[in-house]
């Protein structure tokens with residue numbers, strides 16, 4: 581009945597990309613994820629990782645940078661975090677690890693009981709498997725819950741995107757929607773034990 585139904589709030593995801601370059605395939609993958617969101621899910625991109633200084637406890641003691649505070653705040657308010665990242669030398673891009681280090685500070689950590697989705701694409705056949713394992717280890721150590729199998733890896737990106745960095749592969753679009761749906765399921769379960777505000 582009109583007026584008596586409670587409006588269901590959207591499930592809100594904050595997303596970051598581990599690549600800073602304009603022509604990033606991982607950024608393109610995030611754009612596609614935003615287009616493929618299931619109904620009732622929103623994605624906000626936090627695009628300021630490059631503004632963070634290299635983590636240094638001395639800087640933190642003097643004054644935590646505004647960008648670090650802003651990153652923590654968007655995570656705190658979100659229902660889940662989505663990390664879309666390339667793999668650098670079998671591991672985490674420094675810009676991403678730096679951001680995690682800044683946001684990890686304080687107690688309770690904003691990562692505690694947080695649902696985290698991880699996606700990545702690469703030109704090679706492994707499709708960011710190794711960096712995803714590292715990320716799970718790091719975030720798991722902070723009390724976050726990275727979404728478990730099946731992972732979202734997208735190998736051989738040249739065969740999946742066109743020259744304008746648009747996905748040409750319908751199966752991948754379907755997979756994006758399904759993955760985000762699973763992230764919502766996990767985040768919804770965790771909301772009972774997560775300190776959001």
Ligand SMILES: Cc1cc2nc3c(=O)[nH]c(=O)nc-3n(C[C@H](O)[C@H](O)[C@H](O)COP(=O)(O)O)c2cc1C
Pocket residue numbers: 599600601603604605606607665666667668669670671701702703704706707708
């Ligand atoms: C410093 C560096 C290290 C890299 N190491 C790896 C790697 O370990 N595994 C991999 O699959 N690709 C690696 N690559 C290739 C990246 O996957 C590729 O450059 C990719 O396009 C980067 O992501 P982006 O398009 O989102 O910027 C590396 C690239 C750079 C610049």
